[in-house]
Amino acid sequence: MIEWFTWLQVAVAVLAALLCLVLGLVGRTPNDYSLGATLLVEVLLIAQLVVAIVAPLAGNPPTGSLPEFYIYLISALVLPPLAGFWALIERNRWSTVVLGVVCLAIAVMVYRMYQIWALQVA
């Protein structure tokens, strides 16, 4: 993991979560802003997957458990598509809130991934 990229990713996920939660709670159905923000969160997760694959080869191995790290990363990668499909099928305000909940969960999961990579001692 690259520390600055990880913090950027957490910040983007939190901002995307706030955006979707606010849009949902004021009654907006899923739109380009809420779905776009969720898509951005997913793109950053894919970038994180690439970083996670390359980093150990480039002399940046995790201090903690790599399998545990990947359970979090793969779980996180699955969430935005699920919430996104749901938002496309069920077009109401609560689907927008669900996008926000998922982005928030991803922010927490990325932080846990950072703990496992950089702080956890196996």
Added chain:
Amino acid sequence: MATTTSSRAVGIGRVLVAVYGILALAATGRSVFQIIDRFGEAPIAFTLSAISAVVYIFATVALLMPGDTWYRIAWYTIGFELLGVLVVGTISVAAPAVLGLHSINPFGREATVWSAYGLGYLLIPLVLPILGMLWLYRRRPVAVAEAA
């Protein structure tokens, strides 16, 4: 369209289902990893963790599915979770050794979804069953039939 499907996964209930789904994923992922990687360290705690994961999956499905049977299953599974988080949470804080735990750290390597009342999951495991029961009560078949 809206009335032919579930009477529970509507409105804010959708958010409840989504949070249950995420928690089911979190509990399953963690318990599978712990059981594969270090089952011998705390077998009782990790077994409970796996049971809780299965129950979260059933609760998620029960909230999504229509019908009286799934409604009852939703009550049983959500009730089981509340009981679990209260009983296991209390034991994990008061007498962690009973569960074979060596520390009460809810973020530690032996932590489960119910440790310290779910503190490692922002207390969501404690709050969610209560919200779930309130939701189930509001969407009980009689009340929904009268409102329709």
